[in-house]
Amino acid sequence: MERVIRAMQDNLGEPITIDDMARTxxxxxxxxxRMFQRVTGISPGxxxxxxxxxxxxxxLxxxxxxxxxxxHLVGYNSIGTFSSRFxxxxxVSPTTYRQFGGLVAPLDEHLRPGRHGHGEHSVVRGHVHHAADSRPGHILMGLFPDRIAQGMPVRHITLAEAGAFTLSDVPAGKWYLIARSVGAGFDTHEAGEVYVSALGxxxxxxxxxxxxxxxxxxxxLIFDPPALLAQLDETMLVTGARAPDRAEETALPGA
Incomplete structure (x- = not known):
């Protein structure tokens, strides 16, 4: 599986089929x-x-x-298809993502919890831990419909450090809880390590x-799918952007 993922990384601009991956x-x-899905949690495609x-x-x-x-460099023949999937x-659109240096705010410009929907929603709470020798920075946690952090989480919270968390007003459904953090103390000249955790x-x-x-x-690890939402992820290492300094919880439209 590692050999296949490295082949993907080395040939992103080329057409790659499932047959090509299986041969690799x-x-x-x-x-x-079947094995790829078991190892990574999502399909090869x-x-x-x-x-x-x-x-x-x-x-960008x-x-x-x-x-x-x-x-074209990342394998799309149609700019319209690329922009739509992005x-x-x-x-946000590729242009908006570039305009704001990767730190746009789809997660903090929407309605607060409890202003939409019906029924009594639930609370997801717990603790975030890390090894004694690791130094994660701000931690973004979100509930997503599947195993990849993309689009809009149904609920999210940003923590300044590891510890207790509460996601309130969570709608009924089956959600994957995904946490990501970049190593503390990173800047534009020193890329921090990315930390992840997933449950669901x-x-x-x-x-x-x-x-x-x-x-x-x-x-x-190489087997962990990239985070695609425009917030705290690997691409922010380039700009040295920081997450908010306070824990913030947001409800998003359409949840």
Missing amino acids: AMFSKFHFS RFLSALRLQEAKRL LTSSLTVADIS RMSVG PIAVADGKPLRSVDMWLRPR
Whole structure:
């Protein structure tokens, strides 16, 4: 699986099929797809798409290439298709993402919890931990419909450091809780390590209490899907942007 992911990273601008990936892994196509999903949590096609969009985010922040040039470099033949997928996954258009240096605010410009929807929603609470020798910085936690952090989380919170967290007014459904952090003390000249943690699916029913959950941050591995939403992720290392200094919880439209 690692060999396949590295081949994806080295050939993002080229057409890559499931057959190509299976040959690289030296598995049958069926066995490869099943094993890849087991290791990464998502399909090979979705992982490749996430890598392409992650590279597009990097190029938007670090180069003067046009959006059209970047779309071709990451494997899209149509700038319209690229822009549509970028907006759907990241939350803003490629141009807006570049304009704001990667630190746009789809997560903090919306209605507060409890202003929409019906019924008594639930609370997800717990603790974030990390190893004694790691130094995560601000931690972004969100509830997502699946195993990849993209688009708009149904609820999120930003923590200044590891510790207790509460996500209130969580609508009924099955959600994946994903936490990400960049190493403390990073700047534009020193890339900090990315820490991740994921848990789910968490089944939430209206008004029913949930047990407290524990999230353990660990260094991101090659098998972990990139985070695509336009907030605290690897691409922010380039700009040295910082997350807010206070814990902030937000409800988003459409939840």
